[in-house]
Amino acid sequence: MADAKVIxxxxxxxxxxxxxxxxxxRTDRTSAxxxxxxxxxxxxxxxxxxxxxxxxxxxxxxSGRGGAGSPERxxxxxxxxxxxxxxFLRRRITGEYEVDDFGYDQELTDQVVMSALRPLxxxxxxxxxxxxxxxxxxxxxxxxxxxxxxxxxxxxxLQVAVHDHHPAGRHLRMLAADxxxxxxxxxxxxxxxxxxxxxxxxxxxxxxxxxVVGVMPEGFKGxxxxxxxxxxxxxxxxxxxxxxxxxxxxxIVPCSIVGAEEIYPMxxxxxxxxxxxxxxxxxxxxxxxxxGPMGVVPLPTKWTIQFGEPIPTDGYPPEAADDxxxxxxxxxxxxxxxxxxxxxxxVQRRSVFF
Amino acid sequence: xxxxxxxxxxxxxxxxxxxxRIQREPDVDRVIGVDAMPxxxxxxGADFLRADIRHPTIGRLLAEHRVDTVVHxxxxxxxxGKRGSRATVKETNVIGTMQLLGACQKTPSVKRLVVKxxxxxxxxxxxxxxxxxxxxxxxxxxSGGFAKDAVEVEGYVRGFARxxxxxxxxxxxxxxxxxxxxxxxxxxxxxxxALPTVLGFDPRLQFVHEDDVIEVLRTAAGEPRRGTLxxxxxxxxxDGVLLLSQAARRLGxxxxxxxxxxxxxxxxALRSAGMTDFSPEQIxxxxxxxxxxxxxxxxxxxxxxxxxxxxxxxxxxxxRGPGLxxxxxxxxxxxxxxxxxxxxxxxx
Numbered sequence: 162m163a164d165a166k167v168i169x170x171x172x173x174x175x176x177x178x179x180x181x182x183x184x185x186x187r188t189d190r191t192s193a194x195x196x197x198x199x200x201x202x203x204x205x206x207x208x209x210x211x212x213x214x215x216x217x218x219x220x221x222x223x224s225g226r227g228g229a230g231s232p233e234r235x236x237x238x239x240x241x242x243x244x245x246x247x248x249f250l251r252r253r254i255t256g257e258y259e260v261d262d263f264g265y266d267q268e269l270t271d272q273v274v275m276s277a278l279r280p281l282x283x284x285x286x287x288x289x290x291x292x293x294x295x296x297x298x299x300x301x302x303x304x305x306x307x308x309x310x311x312x313x314x315x316x317x318x319l320q321v322a323v324h325d326h327h328p329a330g331r332h333l334r335m336l337a338a339d340x341x342x343x344x345x346x347x348x349x350x351x352x353x354x355x356x357x358x359x360x361x362x363x364x365x366x367x368x369x370x371x372x373v374v375g376v377m378p379e380g381f382k383g384x385x386x387x388x389x390x391x392x393x394x395x396x397x398x399x400x401x402x403x404x405x406x407x408x409x410x411x412x413i414v415p416c417s418i419v420g421a422e423e424i425y426p427m428x429x430x431x432x433x434x435x436x437x438x439x440x441x442x443x444x445x446x447x448x449x450x451x452x453g454p455m456g457v458v459p460l461p462t463k464w465t466i467q468f469g470e471p472i473p474t475d476g477y478p479p480e481a482a483d484d485x486x487x488x489x490x491x492x493x494x495x496x497x498x499x500x501x502x503x504x505x506x507x508v509q510r511r512s513v514f515f
Numbered sequence: 516x517x518x519x520x521x522x523x524x525x526x527x528x529x530x531x532x533x534x535x536r537i538q539r540e541p542d543v544d545r546v547i548g549v550d551a552m553p554x555x556x557x558x559x560g561a562d563f564l565r566a567d568i569r570h571p572t573i574g575r576l577l578a579e580h581r582v583d584t585v586v587h588x589x590x591x592x593x594x595x596g597k598r599g600s601r602a603t604v605k606e607t608n609v610i611g612t613m614q615l616l617g618a619c620q621k622t623p624s625v626k627r628l629v630v631k632x633x634x635x636x637x638x639x640x641x642x643x644x645x646x647x648x649x650x651x652x653x654x655x656x657x658s659g660g661f662a663k664d665a666v667e668v669e670g671y672v673r674g675f676a677r678x679x680x681x682x683x684x685x686x687x688x689x690x691x692x693x694x695x696x697x698x699x700x701x702x703x704x705x706x707x708x709a710l711p712t713v714l715g716f717d718p719r720l721q722f723v724h725e726d727d728v729i730e731v732l733r734t735a736a737g738e739p740r741r742g743t744l745x746x747x748x749x750x751x752x753x754d755g756v757l758l759l760s761q762a763a764r765r766l767g768x769x770x771x772x773x774x775x776x777x778x779x780x781x782x783x784a785l786r787s788a789g790m791t792d793f794s795p796e797q798i799x800x801x802x803x804x805x806x807x808x809x810x811x812x813x814x815x816x817x818x819x820x821x822x823x824x825x826x827x828x829x830x831x832x833x834x835r836g837p838g839l840x841x842x843x844x845x846x847x848x849x850x851x852x853x854x855x856x857x858x859x860x861x862x863x
Contacts, residue, residue, distance in 0.1 A: 244853055244856055247849055247852060251845075253764075254842070255764060256762070256763075256764030256765040260756060260757075262646055262755070264717070264719045264756065264758060342641035342803075343642075344715075345715025345775065347715075349717045352719070362645075362651065
């Protein structure tokens with residue numbers, strides 16, 4: 162854990178941080194604006210350890226896991242698809258399907274929602290997934306990811322990434338902010354996708370059931386941060402996720418998502434409107450709300466999702482979950498791993514859009 | 516010497532059934548049923564004593580008959596029959612419980628107390644954890660209605676348990692009770708030809724079958740079996756959950772989604788028309804749903820419900836007959852379409 166203290170992030174005053182971070186900031190800005198192929202000089206000495214070992218697992222278009230869209234070789238493909246669709250319809254309209262205690266509707270998620278999100282995932286954001294094998298084949302795991310992009314599209318894409326690429330076909334159970342469960346329609350979809358409220362009880366319960374749980378500890382601070390602070394991790398809550406993982410003995414898989422920051426560049430935040438609407442922030446982007454509904458179309462950035470080496474938590478004694486020092490250390494370790502990987506991925510990135 | 520069991524609230528179906536069941540227990544000598552009005556159903560060989568638990572006479576009854584087990588089932592959300600008002604129900608729930616507990620405290624023969632409560636005590640809010648355990652504090656305390664009564668009743672019961680540590684106290688928090696004979700606001704709701712729902716919300720519901728209710732009350736009222744403990748607070752619910760949309764489809768009833776603000780108006784309109792008791796807490800339940808964890812029930816109380824949530828609902832649905840869109844008909848229609856397709860054969 163000693164090497165976890167290489168760069169102190171975050172809590173220092175901004176002016177001081179700016180001085181230290183000039184090079185970094187330039188990295189961000191130039192890479193964000195750079196035309197294809199321009200590689201930064203600072204980037205060169207940074208050795209790249211993980212990336213080459215995992216040649217982009219560019220998703221096979223239809224992995225066939227969902228079943229709904231598995232292509233047929235013979236000419237009867239359409240008929241069979243239709244018949245499959247009808248049997249699906251039959252189960253849906255008669256209510257003969259199962260949901261778990263959290264309201265997770267696996268059938269609906271696999272066959273409808275994932276199919277609906279896949280074009281966005283594959284064609285629009287062209288998500289590249291690295292290190293998906295770091296998620297264990299079985300048993301509980303806690304995926305901790307950075308959060309960005311004004312709207313929580315990154316959570317959905319992370320879910321598609323795990324669903325489509327993990328060899329054991331694991332399902333990611335995201336933890337979502339309480340606002341999600343207050344909003345009509347959104348809460349319904351979130352529950353059916355297997356999301357649940359980000360609280361210790363629910364996370365604990367899911368981990369005890371051996372699920373892969375996804376959490377974005379930055380919360381609204383991360384997703385609603387201004388564009389100028391992109392790829393700078395915010396505070397990781399109070400480290401509750403580490404405590405939960407320690408209690409359950411579940412490994413923590415750090416996950417870095419690059420590309421989500423630029424989908425809605427948030428150049429301003431109308432606090433008055435946010436307060437009026439009762440939401441944590443009201444984003445002003447170059448297109449929203451000026452272009453009306455057109456402003457909600459995200460920019461087609463190129464995404465990379467990198468899963469890091471799992472950090473085991475089962476080696477600690479049971480009382481470790483109540484040790485604040487250990488909790489802070491682990492939180493910092495996870496946070497810094499994600500931040501380092503973010504920078505690494507950023508310097509590798511040729512451009513925001515390609 | 517056998518046991519003398521006093522059961523309150525026997526004029527209701529559930530109370531009557533429990534009285535008939537508990538008499539068949541070998542170690543039970545005598546069963547006394549108490550209610551403010553005479554039951555319409557028979558109580559087997561049990562003695563019925565017409566007494567209002569809101570009055571101190573109940574104390575004399577306990578002492579006179581040397582009662583050792585009290586099963587308090589007179590905690591209800593709705594008035595019995597058409598005449599009662601919400602105010603009387605509340606008074607019976609709260610004042611009745613206080614009076615009964617006071618009487619129990621004064622009666623040294625009482626050794627065991629079982630109270631029927633409800634998972635309503637957890638409330639129902641979007642900021643609650645998805646699954647309530649017995650120790651989860653509610654995020655927003657129920658502000659009124661039956662849920663508040665239940666919270667207060669449990670508060671008094673806890674006070675009693677502190678003052679009489681020699682009495683085994685068991686509080687059973689039941690999920691929504693469903694079954695062919697059960698009569699509750701929720702069964703009335705599911706009896707509507709079309710189910711009004713809240714637009715954009717699909718609550719998770721949990722049910723417990725009335726047969727399981729009787730059985731678990733019997734478990735709690737008797738001596739604990741080896742390796743189990745039947746005092747404490749327990750959530751009682753069938754396994755699994757049903758979404759409201761799923762329940763409506765299985766029942767074959769169409770849903771009518773309303774915006775949340777209008778649901779309140781529709782609710783009060785229906786209530787005044789006497790069609791259903793659509794109380795605010797009911798609306799909260801049908802908006803956010805409620806699921807409880809039943810590990811304690813299994814491991815500590817040692818009770819395994821015979822019906823799952825889906826099973827209890829199926830039994831209820833069978834007793835009600837099909838709705839406007841019977842699932843069997845819909846399934847047949849889809850099958851027919853599938854059969855018309857060449858590749859559809861053999862798939863369904």
